[in-house]
Amino acid sequence: MSRRLTFDIFRYNPNDPKSRPRTERFTLDETEGMTLFIALNQIRDEQAPSLAFDFVCRAGVCGSCGMLINGRPGLACRTLTAALPDTITLMPLPAFELIADLSVNTGKWMRGMSERLETWVHLEQAPEIDALELAMEPEQAEAIYELDRCIECGCCISACATARMHPEFAGAVGLNKIARFRADPRDRRADPDYYQLVGDDQGVFGCMGLLGCHDLCPKKLPLQTQIAHLRRGMLKSALGKS
Amino acid sequence: MKAIYTDVLIIGGGLAGMRTAIGVRRRGLETLVLSLVPAKRSHSVAAQGGMQASLGNCLRGSGDDEDVHFQDTVRGSDWGCDQRVARMFTHMAPKAVRELAAWGVPWNRVAAGEQEAIINGQRVVLQEHASAHGLITARDFGGTRKWRTCYTSDGTGHSMLYSVSDRAIAESIPVHERREAMSLIHDGARCHGAVVRDLITGELLIYLARATVMATGGYGRIYGISTNAIINEGIGQALALETGVARLANLEAVQFHPTAIVPAGILVTEGCRGDGGLLRDRDGHRFMPDYEPEKKELASRDVVSRRMAEHMRAGNGVESPYGDHLWLDITALGAAHIEKKLREVKDICHYFLGIDPVREWIPVRPTQHYSMGGIRTDHQGQSPWLGGLFACGEVACWDMHGFNRLGGNSVAETVVSGMLISEYVADFCAGREGELNLSSELAGDFLEREQRHLDTLQSSGPRGENAMEIRREMERIMTGKVGLFRTGERLQEAVKGLEALPCPRVSLPRERFWDIPVPKIDSPTRQPLLPRPSCAHHDSVPHIAAKLLVRNSVMMTTMTLRRVGCAICMPYVTPYRS
Ligand SMILES: Cc1cc2nc3c(=O)[nH]c(=O)nc-3n(C[C@H](O)[C@H](O)[C@H](O)COP(=O)(O)OP(=O)(O)OC[C@H]3O[C@@H](n4cnc5c(N)ncnc54)[C@H](O)[C@@H]3O)c2cc1C
Ligand code: SF4
Ligand code: SF4
Numbered sequence A: 001m002s003r004r005l006t007f008d009i010f011r012y013n014p015n016d017p018k019s020r021p022r023t024e025r026f027t028l029d030e031t032e033g034m035t036l037f038i039a040l041n042q043i044r045d046e047q048a049p050s051l052a053f054d055f056v057c058r059a060g061v062c063g064s065c066g067m068l069i070n071g072r073p074g075l076a077c078r079t080l081t082a083a084l085p086d087t088i089t090l091m092p093l094p095a096f097e098l099i100a101d102l103s104v105n106t107g108k109w110m111r112g113m114s115e116r117l118e119t120w121v122h123l124e125q126a127p128e129i130d131a132l133e134l135a136m137e138p139e140q141a142e143a144i145y146e147l148d149r150c151i152e153c154g155c156c157i158s159a160c161a162t163a164r165m166h167p168e169f170a171g172a173v174g175l176n177k178i179a180r181f182r183a184d185p186r187d188r189r190a191d192p193d194y195y196q197l198v199g200d201d202q203g204v205f206g207c208m209g210l211l212g213c214h215d216l217c218p219k220k221l222p223l224q225t226q227i228a229h230l231r232r233g234m235l236k237s238a239l240g241k242s
Numbered sequence B: 001m002k003a004i005y006t007d008v009l010i011i012g013g014g015l016a017g018m019r020t021a022i023g024v025r026r027r028g029l030e031t032l033v034l035s036l037v038p039a040k041r042s043h044s045v046a047a048q049g050g051m052q053a054s055l056g057n058c059l060r061g062s063g064d065d066e067d068v069h070f071q072d073t074v075r076g077s078d079w080g081c082d083q084r085v086a087r088m089f090t091h092m093a094p095k096a097v098r099e100l101a102a103w104g105v106p107w108n109r110v111a112a113g114e115q116e117a118i119i120n121g122q123r124v125v126l127q128e129h130a131s132a133h134g135l136i137t138a139r140d141f142g143g144t145r146k147w148r149t150c151y152t153s154d155g156t157g158h159s160m161l162y163s164v165s166d167r168a169i170a171e172s173i174p175v176h177e178r179r180e181a182m183s184l185i186h187d188g189a190r191c192h193g194a195v196v197r198d199l200i201t202g203e204l205l206i207y208l209a210r211a212t213v214m215a216t217g218g219y220g221r222i223y224g225i226s227t228n229a230i231i232n233e234g235i236g237q238a239l240a241l242e243t244g245v246a247r248l249a250n251l252e253a254v255q256f257h258p259t260a261i262v263p264a265g266i267l268v269t270e271g272c273r274g275d276g277g278l279l280r281d282r283d284g285h286r287f288m289p290d291y292e293p294e295k296k297e298l299a300s301r302d303v304v305s306r307r308m309a310e311h312m313r314a315g316n317g318v319e320s321p322y323g324d325h326l327w328l329d330i331t332a333l334g335a336a337h338i339e340k341k342l343r344e345v346k347d348i349c350h351y352f353l354g355i356d357p358v359r360e361w362i363p364v365r366p367t368q369h370y371s372m373g374g375i376r377t378d379h380q381g382q383s384p385w386l387g388g389l390f391a392c393g394e395v396a397c398w399d400m401h402g403f404n405r406l407g408g409n410s411v412a413e414t415v416v417s418g419m420l421i422s423e424y425v426a427d428f429c430a431g432r433e434g435e436l437n438l439s440s441e442l443a444g445d446f447l448e449r450e451q452r453h454l455d456t457l458q459s460s461g462p463r464g465e466n467a468m469e470i471r472r473e474m475e476r477i478m479t480g481k482v483g484l485f486r487t488g489e490r491l492q493e494a495v496k497g498l499e500a501l502p503c504p505r506v507s508l509p510r511e512r513f514w515d516i517p518v519p520k521i522d523s524p525t526r527q528p529l530l531p532r533p534s535c536a537h538h539d540s541v542p543h544i545a546a547k548l549l550v551r552n553s554v555m556m557t558t559m560t561l562r563r564v565g566c567a568i569c570m571p572y573v574t575p576y577r578s
């Protein structure tokens, strides 16, 4: 027998002067293999045409659909309703600017972070595209890819007490990016440069190490070890013996 | 009226758009990028398997060069591509890979010495040369004579888009996210920019530019089941079509990928077969060698998809509540390989099917995947009919893929075309034609028209037809009647069905595709069905969005069909001729 699911969904559109924050309740019949992507679309198509949320890839790779699912940040598109109780509460990710209902402006936050932390390979010179590429150890390439897999979904930010208090805090996503470029031999920056970017309370020293981020990252990035490594590197740098 | 000026307006923040932006910026031009979603969430991010470029570093790639790549591309296109474009492309692809490597893409590398691989179902040992150690490696893909597809595990598109986007951030290129181009501003001969809607506030804006570049991706979502992101609705193609001046081409050339999972339609990469995966039927029989003794599972995509459909029709499919499917078996590759090189595939199987591909077979069937057709341009990416309008990436048809795109050639095309076309755009801007000369009156007219469309829809309110139902019906028609195999009869039914849909109709002439008149200017235009923030005014705005979308999509599908209708003898309906 299929279940009847109850959804309690946060509704509020800050752009609409008449709108007030509230929770609305919807019910629908669960179908086999139903994901929150399917369920939310069904609710919008049939019951609440103005319901706002963000999906793009619907395959767990683009990072658009982070939300609080029964209080836990996660990717809605790859969450099966079968894994959830009969009543499902959906809230927008905290720490980001609310656009409406379940839609938050992660894009703006991520761009700001990228600009502050300069999350790009700093090259010695313009790439020489007509010559053979520089060799790289296969394991090194894999190690960079391991950290490159972050999808900027923002789940780690929502799980982070520091990020919620300090809007400029790099967060696990930012610290992981620094770790990624630090591991990349093509980037000419060295620890003193990174220290300038994350060697303070907005960076690695603002992190309280409670690791909500690590447990919740949908890509299972090794945030715990990366933050620890980075902290050690930055401490050394502060002590002037990088 | 709020107007924003720039030299080059780029509509689309995927790989094609971002690389073009970087190119024109390097030529000293002002540029900005519009995107429905944050740029890094564009559909390019989902590309898994890899990017073709004839580096020839790994053992199985040795002897490769741009000529071989060119021949594969032309043959793979069913001889339908523009060979000049294919030439330009295969020449540039290795350069593009190297540029991306410098920008940070962690391409997988050749490891010298004995390496295990699965070829044709057999475990073999390859002896990689010491001299190639650490250079960019490649995997096998369908329809290629060499191992040519460069990759980062199965997250190639992700790594590429992040590197290119980060490069654009480094060069301070603004991206106006959550903004949608609603129509192109033009005077019949020259494009001047676009009317744009802010998807947060609902406000309409004017963007004026010397050159406008469309990089809005494909139109997969006119089908009910597609591997594409849900924002890939052919918006860019429709914008161009609606000018009544720019033209589209090859819309019937729609690619069906052999291996999307059932029922979700999410892709698992061709790399699965490239790395040694097999296709099996209800009896566990490996059937591809029966049909294609030489290339087997790695024949080009259109061939494999058609053979699969044929095999299922002959009663060999696995029955399921969602229709028949076949199996993709990658168990022979082993846990270590899958966890390293096919980790997205593993995740997708885990989250969407609840299976472990290391031990279990994956249910797959051919599913809409790629749009070969699009905005017709010359080899420089410019519309021959509407000056100042350029297009590149999946939205465009400079005709590199003909009737079938080879796997791995698309992300390569996006970056290569960005590299090349940005130069042509910059040349255009440097010339006399490239000057901005536009009456603000014209821009105002376009803005007003767009506003009127929205108002009309809004005042009709959420009563009347249910846009979602119309959309579903459209998708059903496309999926059911305009699929992999097409017949004249079913196409006719499809045209009738689409025309009967209760939405503002566009009448198009039957005879000549090339001369499509402007669909009534005073009727509303498209809208993507991006679950959008409802905007300031009114609860019915999403309804407007849905209605616009339906109208647009129906227009696109009708267009597609018209073209297919006159192309029934094309390779898409007849079994493959080799
Ligand atoms: C699942 C999957 C896997 C794939 N794997 C591979 C692969 O392994 N190798 C390969 O070569 N190819 C692959 N492809 C194909 C390839 O990914 C795409 O063809 C390519 O990435 C398209 O890039 P693009 O830049 O042209 O468009 P997209 O990446 O789709 O970007 C389109 C952009 O346009 C914007 N946009 C659209 N409309 C508007 C509007 N009206 N106003 C403003 N902005 C707008 C969007 O926001 C987006 O930023 C795959 C495709 C799929 C579906
Ligand atoms: S680190 Fe993980 S949780 Fe944070 S943005 Fe990246 S993928 Fe999301
Ligand atoms: S470990 Fe640091 S970054 Fe992670 S949630 Fe805690 S404070 Fe935030």
Ligand code: FES
Pocket: A054, A055, A056, A057, A058, A059, A060, A061, A062, A063, A064, A065, A066, A075, A076, A077, A078
């Ligand atoms: S929609 Fe892309 S990750 Fe969920």
